[in-house]
Amino acid sequence: MSVRLLYALVLALMACVAPNMAHAQALALRWLGADGQVIAQKTLTLAELDTLPQTRIETGTPWTKGVNTFTGPSLGVLAALGGRPVREAKVMALNDYVAPIPAEDWKDHGAILTTRLDGATMRVRDKGPFWVMYPIDSDPALGQQYFQSRMVWQVKSIDFIAQ
Amino acid sequence: MILSRNRRSLGLLKIGLVVASVALFLATALVYVSQTRQQAFLTATIRSSGWVAYQAQLEFVKAQAEFAKLSIVPSAQGLHALMLRLEILRSRLPLLYDSDEGRVLSDVVDTRGPTQIFEARLDQIIDDVARLDPEEGAAAEELKALSAELEPLGEALQTILMQSVAYNQEIFRRERALAQRPGATPLLLLFISGACLAAVLILQSRRDRIRLGEIGEAQAALAAVEENLRAVIQAVPACVVVIDPDTDHVSFFNPSAATLVSPSLDDPAWPRFVKAVRGAAGEPETRRWGALSMGYVRSPGDIVSLRGSVGSVLWERRQQQLIVVVDTSRVRNAELQVMQAAKLATLGEMATAIAHELNQPLAVIKMAVANARRLLEPLPGGEPVAAKLERISAQVDRAKRITDQVRRYGRMPTETLLPFSLRHAVELAAGFVAEQFRAANIALSIETSAPSELLVFGEQTMFEQVIVNVLINARDAYEGQDDGEAARLATDRQGEAGDRESGAGDRESGAGDRESGAGDREVRVSIGLEEGRAVVLVQDNAGGVPPEMLERLFEPFATTKSTEKGTGLGLSLARSVIRDMNGTIVAENRGGGACFAINLPTTQANAAQDAA
Amino acid sequence: MNTARTMLICDDEEELANELGEYFTSLGWRVELSVTAENAIGHLRRGLAPQVLITDLRIGAVDGRQVVAEARALPEALRPAIIIIITGHVMHNVAAADFDSDFLYVKPVDPNDILDDIAAGLAKRATREG
Numbered sequence: 001m002s003v004r005l006l007y008a009l010v011l012a013l014m015a016c017v018a019p020n021m022a023h024a025q026a027l028a029l030r031w032l033g034a035d036g037q038v039i040a041q042k043t044l045t046l047a048e049l050d051t052l053p054q055t056r057i058e059t060g061t062p063w064t065k066g067v068n069t070f071t072g073p074s075l076g077v078l079a080a081l082g083g084r085p086v087r088e089a090k091v092m093a094l095n096d097y098v099a100p101i102p103a104e105d106w107k108d109h110g111a112i113l114t115t116r117l118d119g120a121t122m123r124v125r126d127k128g129p130f131w132v133m134y135p136i137d138s139d140p141a142l143g144q145q146y147f148q149s150r151m152v153w154q155v156k157s158i159d160f161i162a163q
Numbered sequence: 164m165i166l167s168r169n170r171r172s173l174g175l176l177k178i179g180l181v182v183a184s185v186a187l188f189l190a191t192a193l194v195y196v197s198q199t200r201q202q203a204f205l206t207a208t209i210r211s212s213g214w215v216a217y218q219a220q221l222e223f224v225k226a227q228a229e230f231a232k233l234s235i236v237p238s239a240q241g242l243h244a245l246m247l248r249l250e251i252l253r254s255r256l257p258l259l260y261d262s263d264e265g266r267v268l269s270d271v272v273d274t275r276g277p278t279q280i281f282e283a284r285l286d287q288i289i290d291d292v293a294r295l296d297p298e299e300g301a302a303a304e305e306l307k308a309l310s311a312e313l314e315p316l317g318e319a320l321q322t323i324l325m326q327s328v329a330y331n332q333e334i335f336r337r338e339r340a341l342a343q344r345p346g347a348t349p350l351l352l353l354f355i356s357g358a359c360l361a362a363v364l365i366l367q368s369r370r371d372r373i374r375l376g377e378i379g380e381a382q383a384a385l386a387a388v389e390e391n392l393r394a395v396i397q398a399v400p401a402c403v404v405v406i407d408p409d410t411d412h413v414s415f416f417n418p419s420a421a422t423l424v425s426p427s428l429d430d431p432a433w434p435r436f437v438k439a440v441r442g443a444a445g446e447p448e449t450r451r452w453g454a455l456s457m458g459y460v461r462s463p464g465d466i467v468s469l470r471g472s473v474g475s476v477l478w479e480r481r482q483q484q485l486i487v488v489v490d491t492s493r494v495r496n497a498e499l500q501v502m503q504a505a506k507l508a509t510l511g512e513m514a515t516a517i518a519h520e521l522n523q524p525l526a527v528i529k530m531a532v533a534n535a536r537r538l539l540e541p542l543p544g545g546e547p548v549a550a551k552l553e554r555i556s557a558q559v560d561r562a563k564r565i566t567d568q569v570r571r572y573g574r575m576p577t578e579t580l581l582p583f584s585l586r587h588a589v590e591l592a593a594g595f596v597a598e599q600f601r602a603a604n605i606a607l608s609i610e611t612s613a614p615s616e617l618l619v620f621g622e623q624t625m626f627e628q629v630i631v632n633v634l635i636n637a638r639d640a641y642e643g644q645d646d647g648e649a650a651r652l653a654t655d656r657q658g659e660a661g662d663r664e665s666g667a668g669d670r671e672s673g674a675g676d677r678e679s680g681a682g683d684r685e686v687r688v689s690i691g692l693e694e695g696r697a698v699v700l701v702q703d704n705a706g707g708v709p710p711e712m713l714e715r716l717f718e719p720f721a722t723t724k725s726t727e728k729g730t731g732l733g734l735s736l737a738r739s740v741i742r743d744m745n746g747t748i749v750a751e752n753r754g755g756g757a758c759f760a761i762n763l764p765t766t767q768a769n770a771a772q773d774a775a
Numbered sequence: 776m777n778t779a780r781t782m783l784i785c786d787d788e789e790e791l792a793n794e795l796g797e798y799f800t801s802l803g804w805r806v807e808l809s810v811t812a813e814n815a816i817g818h819l820r821r822g823l824a825p826q827v828l829i830t831d832l833r834i835g836a837v838d839g840r841q842v843v844a845e846a847r848a849l850p851e852a853l854r855p856a857i858i859i860i861i862t863g864h865v866m867h868n869v870a871a872a873d874f875d876s877d878f879l880y881v882k883p884v885d886p887n888d889i890l891d892d893i894a895a896g897l898a899k900r901a902t903r904e905g
Contacts, residue, residue, distance in 0.1 A: 062263045095222065095251055124250030125289075145207065148263070154251065522863040523788055526882035530794030533886045537801050556885075563883055 027113075027130060028157035031082035039162060040082050046115060046129070052077050055112045059137040062148065063127070070133040072115040075106035079160050088161040091132055094124065094154035101132070101150050109142060110135050113155065127153035169378065173371050177364070184360045191353050212264040212271070213327035219259060220320040222252040227317065230310035237297040237306065249289045256282050259323065271330040272323055281316045288313060401471070404436075404486040405478045411437050414483055423459075423467070423490060432461075440486055444473045455488065467492040518566035525559050525566070532556045568732035571628070580620035580744065585697050585763070586611050586690055588623050592630030593688065596638065603638050604684055611690035619697050619763045621744035629740050629748075630688075632733040633701045633759045637686045640705035640757070692765070696746075699761040707752035716750050781805045783825040783855070785815035785842055787834045791882075795829070798886045812837035816845045824853040827893055832862040832874070843875050857896045859889065 027049065030041040052073040060067050079086040089101045105111040114131040115121065122128020131153040134142045141147070229245040259265050260275040268274050288309050295302050396403050402420035406413050413433050416424070425432040436459065443457035455471050471488030478485070532555050539545040539552070593609055600607045619626070686703045708716060719735040741748045746763035782804050786792045789810055796806040807823060809815035812834045818825075819842075828846050832839040839860065846855050858876040861884055871879035878892050 063258065063261055065261075094247065095218075124247065125253035125286075127254050145211075145263075154254065519863055522882045523791065526861075526863070526884060527788065527790045527794055529883040530791060530798060530886055534794055534797050534801070537798065559883055 027155070029078060029081065029160065030157070031084065031086070031160045031162055033162055039084070042081060046121070049073060049113075049115050055110070057110070057112060057114075057133055057135045059133070059135050061133070061136060061151070062143070067137070069118050070112065070114040070116075070131070071119070072113045072130070072133075075101065075111045075113055075132070075158075076103075078113060078158065079103070079106070082160055082162070085163045086160040087163045090159040090161065091150075091152045091155055092157045092159070093152050094156050097152065099132075099150045099152045105134070105147075105150065109139065109147075111150070113158075124154055130155035169375065173375070177368065180360075180364055180367075184357065184364070187360070188353070188357060191356075195353075210331060212268040213324065213331050215255075215258050215262065215264040215268060216320060216324040216327050219252070219255040220317065220324055222248070222255045223313070223317045223320055226252045227310060227313065230306055230313070234303045234306040234310065237295070237302040239297050242292065242295060242297055245292060246289065249285065249292060253282065253285050253289065256285065268323070268327055272326040274323055277319050281319060284312065285316070401487050401489045402469075404488075405476060406437055406484045406486065408475075408482070408484045411441075413437065414478060423461070423469075423488075437486075440473065440488070468495050514569045518570040521562065521566045525562055529556065529559050532559070565732070568736060571732075571736055581622065582618040582620050583623040583626070584615060585617050585619045585699070586613065586615045588619075588626050589630055589688060589690060589699060592627040592634065595627070595631050596634045599638060600634070600686070603641060605638060605641055606685045607634070607688070608685070609688045609690070613690050613692045613697065617690075617692065617697055617765065619744065619746075619765060621740070621763075625740045626744065629737040629761070630699070630701070632737045634686065634688075636733060636759075637701065637703040637705060637757070640703065641684050644705060693762075695765060697763040697765050699763075701759040701761075702754050702756065703758075704754060704756040706756055708750060708757050710752075713750060713752065717748070778805070778824050779826050781807075781823065781825040782827045782829065783807045783809065783815060783818055783823060785809045785812065785828070785830040785834055785839070786861070787811065787831065795886060795889075799890075802890070811835060812839070812842050815842050819845050819849060819853070822853060824849075825855050826897075827857045827859065828855040829859045829861060829889070832860060832864065840874060847875060856900055857893055859893075861889075 026046075027044045028041070029044065031039045033039050049072070054071050055074045055077075057070040058067055059070070075089055079089060087103050089103075089106075090098055091101055092098050101111060111132060111134050114133045115129070117126070117128075117131070122131065132151050132155060134147055134151060136142045136147075226245070226248040229241070229248045233241040233245050256278050257265075259278045260269050265274060291305070291309055295305055397417050399417065400419055402423045403415075403417040404413060404420050404424075405415040411434065413428060416428075416433075424430070424436045439457065439459055440455070444455050455473055456469070458466050458468050460466050468491050469488040470491045471486065474485050474487075475482055476485035477483075532552050536549060536552050539549055589609060593607060597607065683704065686701065689698075689700045689702070691698045691700070717734045717738040719732055738748055741761055741763070744763055746761060748759065748761045750757055750759050752758075780803065782796075782799055784792050784796055784806060786795075787810055792808045792810065796808050799806050807818055807825065809818060815830065815834075828842070830839045830842045834842070839862075843858055843860070846858060849855075857878070859878045859880070860871065860874050860876040861880040861882055863882045869879065871877055873879075877896055878889075880889065
């Protein structure tokens with residue numbers, strides 16, 4: 001009888017946790033050399049991400065209504081965690097979609113990895129947990145398909161290609 | 164000036180039009196290109212709209228797969244994976260209407276409505292899955308049921324996808340069709356508009372060129388008119404002077420004015436002239452011609468009378484003063500001369516009339532004297548009375564001679580000068596006095612070095628009269644030398660006849676009683692040509708004319724001769740006649756006597772000229 | 776046959792006509808004086824038939840040539856043998872014949888001259904006719 005209870009408890013816990021786990025993903029970062037070899041890798045939780053310097057973007061997007069606030073660390077900040085200069089980031093999404101983002105996008109165009117939309121974390125169904133965002137409203141050029149394809153949502157990992 | 168400004172502005176206009184048309188071309192091309200690009204962009208968006216539907220379907224399939232897997236062996240990990248899949252699927256659904264592609268897609272098929280229904284259902288399914296207990300036996304059944312619940316979404320997505328594909332196909336088909344027809348209409352319109360613009364430009368330019376040509380012509384015509392005016396002003400016989408009213412300096416004067424005042428602008432005569440004109444003009448504006456009348460002193464002793472006006476004129480593009488005057492001195496003089504001539508004519512007429520009238524009483528006197536003599540004849544002791552009667556008769560003759568001369572003297576000068584042979588006239592005149600000369604033992608000779616056809620201009624009979632007068636004068640001079648007056652009385656009748664024909668020429672011999680030596684008496688008439696003028700010389704050797712007489716020789720009644728002889732009008736008449744012939748007659752003492760020289764023009768032109 | 780030693784004098788200068796007439800009368804001529812042209816023409820028409828006609832060129836306002844013409848128009852028997860014109864105007868280059876007359880004088884004229892010319896004229900006629 002107590003084993004069954006324990007099982008149920010664990011399950012209940014897991015059930016409780018699972019959705020949470022479904023929400024609170026971790027971000028896998030890797031730094032690759034030019035030849036493709038993994039130089040470094042890190043996995044950051046949301047809490048760790050929150051300790052990084054945050055950037056705040058207020059903009060509208062093709063997928064949201066009105067103007068929203070996107071906060072999160074700049075991609076450059078993340079790239080710098082590798083300790084070496086990075087020329088490109090390959091961002092992978094939960095559905096295995098991959099988009100290459102050149103270093104100019106976070107150096108010149110201000111691309112960030114959004115961890116919170118309007119102050120709240122995002123469920124997967126709301127394009128969370130992480131969403132690459134650009135300050136579209138401040139530069140209309142960023143609204144083009146060219147950049148839209150880089151605003152990857154449901155980000156699960158980023159590979160930084162070192163120079 | 165106007166022309167060059169017009170040309171420049173027209174040039175600029177042309178350049179502007181060209182630039183504008185080129186810009187129009189470019190703009191249209193650019194618009195076309197950007198439109199094409201936008202079209203392409205739209206096409207791309209349309210294409211990727213299908214992609215959104217496809218992706219949603221893909222996620223659906225993946226979710227169903229997880230469902231299937233899990234329903235065989237439910238596990239917590241599997242549930243976790245399923246949840247993830249469902250979340251991803253759920254996140255795909257709003258993209259069907261809340262994205263660029265989705266918005267295009269919703270134009271084709273209504274995605275929002277059905278999709279939102281499925282979103283709600285999916286939310287429910289996700290919650291249901293979350294609550295599932297993998298250990299529970301019913302879990303598999305539940306999963307199956309939930310999967311079945313999800314199935315309609317797949318169909319819906321399929322429908323959307325198919326419709327999107329179909330739409331895309333349609334677009335592609337149209338694209339293909341369009342690609343084969345590369346926007347002919349806009350290009351055609353472009354071409355047409357371009358051609359029209361070019362045509363308008365050409366026409367405009369042609370019109371403008373014509374207009375410019377016209378303006379050029381008008382300006383040239385204006386310049387020609389100005390040139391003509393200038394030529395007219397230069398040629399006009401009036402004096403035209405333009406003065407600057409501010410400085411009183413002469414801006415312009417024409418050749419007539421130069422002749423009147425001075426050819427040089429700096430000559431001080433000009434300011435003097437201007438001042439004189441201003442003084443005479445009085446009123447600032449005397450526009451009426453002839454209002455200005457003045458005498459202008461060109462130099463001491465040389466006064467001309469001027470008539471004209473002062474007015475304002477636009478000269479060299481500013482207001483200046485115009486003086487136009489005409490030298491009326493000659494006209495004045497001519498007027499005076501005409502008045503004088505008229506007076507003389509009147510006098511002449513009166514003289515003629517008087518002379519004519521006198522003839523009547525003279526005739527009566529003569530008749531009466533004749534009768535008286537007749538009555539006296541038989542009476543004794545009537546000699547003294549007869550002598551008186553004789554004297555009376557002689558005086559009547561004298562009076563007749565005077566009236567004759569006066570009549571001749573007072574006649575009007577002939578205006579038309581008719582040509583006649585000079586030699587012939589002289590010979591005729593000599594013929595008249597030949598008898599008298601023979602009687603007086605005077606040798607009369609005519610020599611001529613001029614051709615017989617030498618013509619002079621005048622009235623032949625009057626000229627003959629002149630020669631006769633001069634010859635008679637010579638004869639009288641010889642007679643004066645003799646003291647035989649009494650004998651001459653008898654020849655009075657003859658002389659009378661001669662006088663009637665010839666009219667007596669008078670001369671005071673005065674040189675005293677010279678022994679004539681009758682055989683020496685000689686009068687030579689010579690006719691010659693000197694420098695294109697005819698010269699007639701009458702030379703005698705009758706002792707000459709006393710110097711004091713020489714001056715007044717040709718004046719009327721200038722004689723101290725005895726009253727039986729002549730009237731004192733002969734030489735005066737001669738001078739008058741010769742003057743009318745535009746010649747001269749002078750007398751001088753030489754060759755032991757007097758020489759009368761008559762100088763006459765031989766051509767009509769000279770004759771007329773001298774008359775002017 | 777015109778009446779011998781009969782004379783018709785026509786001149787509006789009465790004094791002159793008188794003197795001239797007296798002259799010829801003293802020589803035994805019968806002289807008729809007319810102060811007007813009509814008067815003279817009347818005499819001619821009424822058959823005066825003077826041997827000599829002396830007339831001025833201007834009798835008042837009438838041209839003396841009318842009188843001359845009248846005389847010339849008379850039949851042979853009544854026509855004057857001599858027609859004389861005396862005039863106050865000075866003539867140039869004119870002859871008696873220009874006025875259809877036998878003699879032309881310019882006043883003042885010596886009646887003795889007229890007498891001589893008449894005698895000569897009559898003699899000439901006589902030799903011609905005779």
